[in-house]
Amino acid sequence: MNRSIALRLAAMFAVAALVVFALVGFALHRVLENALDRHQLEQLNTKFQMMKYTIVRTRTPDRWEKVTAKLDTLSPADGNTEFWVWSADPRFQYGKSLPEVIAAMQGKTGIGEMMIANRPYPMKTEVEEIPAEGQMPAVRFMVGVDSAPFFHTRHAFLIGLLVLSTIGALLVTVLGYVIARLGLKPLNKLSQEAQELSPKNLSQRLQLSALPTELSNLGASFNGALDKLESAYQQLEMFNADVTHELRTPLANLIGQTQVVLSRERSKEQLVEVLQSNLEELERLRAIVSDMLFLTRADQGERASRLVSVSIAEEVNKTVEFLDFIMDEADVKVRVQGDASAQIETSLFRRAVTNLLHNAIQHSKAKAEIVVDVSGDPSEVRIAVSNPGDEIPKEHLPRLFDRFYRVDSARANSTESHGLGLSIVKAIAKMHNGAVFASSGNGITVVGFSVMAEGLK
Numbered sequence: 001m002n003r004s005i006a007l008r009l010a011a012m013f014a015v016a017a018l019v020v021f022a023l024v025g026f027a028l029h030r031v032l033e034n035a036l037d038r039h040q041l042e043q044l045n046t047k048f049q050m051m052k053y054t055i056v057r058t059r060t061p062d063r064w065e066k067v068t069a070k071l072d073t074l075s076p077a078d079g080n081t082e083f084w085v086w087s088a089d090p091r092f093q094y095g096k097s098l099p100e101v102i103a104a105m106q107g108k109t110g111i112g113e114m115m116i117a118n119r120p121y122p123m124k125t126e127v128e129e130i131p132a133e134g135q136m137p138a139v140r141f142m143v144g145v146d147s148a149p150f151f152h153t154r155h156a157f158l159i160g161l162l163v164l165s166t167i168g169a170l171l172v173t174v175l176g177y178v179i180a181r182l183g184l185k186p187l188n189k190l191s192q193e194a195q196e197l198s199p200k201n202l203s204q205r206l207q208l209s210a211l212p213t214e215l216s217n218l219g220a221s222f223n224g225a226l227d228k229l230e231s232a233y234q235q236l237e238m239f240n241a242d243v244t245h246e247l248r249t250p251l252a253n254l255i256g257q258t259q260v261v262l263s264r265e266r267s268k269e270q271l272v273e274v275l276q277s278n279l280e281e282l283e284r285l286r287a288i289v290s291d292m293l294f295l296t297r298a299d300q301g302e303r304a305s306r307l308v309s310v311s312i313a314e315e316v317n318k319t320v321e322f323l324d325f326i327m328d329e330a331d332v333k334v335r336v337q338g339d340a341s342a343q344i345e346t347s348l349f350r351r352a353v354t355n356l357l358h359n360a361i362q363h364s365k366a367k368a369e370i371v372v373d374v375s376g377d378p379s380e381v382r383i384a385v386s387n388p389g390d391e392i393p394k395e396h397l398p399r400l401f402d403r404f405y406r407v408d409s410a411r412a413n414s415t416e417s418h419g420l421g422l423s424i425v426k427a428i429a430k431m432h433n434g435a436v437f438a439s440s441g442n443g444i445t446v447v448g449f450s451v452m453a454e455g456l457k
């Protein structure tokens with residue numbers, strides 16, 4: 001779900017606030033209840049002691065009236081506190097003798113509770129018995145304090161708590177939302193900045209210094225992605241420029257020749273000759289396009305499949321056989337030395353070796369010997385093709401495997417060369433998890449590649 005972070009945080013704040021308010025409210029409620037309870041008991045006890053004192057001092061029926069008068073003054077008008085005295089002798093009695101009162105007084109002594117019909121809340125009571133002495137029989141007396149104020153206070157407190165908690169939670173939610181919005185400002189800024197990026201200003205980056213630490217990682221990754229994108233984009237642009245450049249000449253040739261031929265009547269022989277030359281150009285174009293398609297597929301991460309374990313020297317020898325004719329024509333020989341086994345896709349492997357041998361043949365003098373050296377360790381097999389001939393100046397070596405790169409730019413438009421041979425070798429090496437290498441010195445040029453011995457696992 002795409003809910004906003006601010007709303008989500010606000011909701012979480014609200015839940016947190018409710019939990020906190022509930023816990024605090026519960027604790028406060030307990031404290032209040034205890035305090036009220038203690039207060040009520042104190043009140044009860046004070047009244048009880050006063051009453052006991054009054055009764056104990058008065059033990060004759062003629063003085064009993066004083067007791068009742070005293071109890072009358074002690075009883076407040078609001079009926080919050082009531083006194084009762086009961087004994088078998090009706091002369092020593094006090095208070096309305098409701099059945100529930102008599103039951104309570106005859107029950108257990110000490111602190112208790114009692115419900116009276118016309119009161120909505122129970123009364124807290126304390127009962128005691130004074131044994132018979134002189135003219136006075138044993139009397140039981142009881143003080144009752146109404147719990148209504150206690151319940152009312154508790155009720156008011158609960159309502160207050162509920163209202164305050166609700167208002168508090170609402171406030172926290174609103175404040176939480178505002179805080180979250182403020183806190184998320186940098187994110188908005190980031191997204192705004194990101195929105196302003198476009199292919200036209202690919203070199204632009206997000207300003208990391210302005211970002212809080214939580215976002216700077218994201219910003220850095222984003223900038224990293226932009227770096228890669230920019231370099232890929234530049235590569236693509238360069239590639240496009242190269243392709244345009246590379247295809248323009250043969251196309252111009254084709255158009256020019258065709259226009260010249262069409263400008264007046266031609267003999268059949270002349271037409272055939274031109275068509276043949278056009279065919280050569282067209283084949284060259286086709287070769288460039290299919291090489292480029294191959295490179296594109298390799299770029300997209302295509303790997304060698306259909307791997308078979310073979311002897312590399314044997315595979316090189318088979319490739320050399322195919323080039324017999326060209327070697328004879330150039331008057332060069334090829335020697336294969338060393339061997340190792342590796343898992344390769346043979347058609348790709350032969351294509352790479354063919355390209356290397358083509359280059360070696362092209363750049364060798366007559367009677368030269370080209371050496372293909374196969375060496376391997378447990379992880380990697382290297383195939384190095386060396387030939388005596390023109391050295392490649394040092395500064396060209398790093399770019400040798402780039403597309404359309406040629407050391408001698410004058411050769412750019414010869415039919416033999418279109419500058420993709422070594423980039424294809426590099427692509428094939430990469431498809432086998434390998435690499436390429438080149439060196440040139442002492443009249444000998446070595447160019448080669450490696451493949452993983454164990455395939456791609």
Ligand SMILES: Nc1ncnc2c1ncn2[C@@H]1O[C@H](COP(=O)(O)OP(=O)(O)O)[C@@H](O)[C@H]1O
Binds near residue numbers: 407447
């Ligand atoms: N064995 C070699 N000796 C000297 N130069 C070489 C050799 N192999 C490759 N090169 C140089 O590297 C360039 C790139 O080779 P490549 O990609 O095969 O393109 P192409 O052969 O079509 O020109 C060549 O133009 C050439 O200048």
Ligand SMILES: [Mg+2]
Binds near residue numbers: 355359421422
């Ligand atoms: Mg070549």
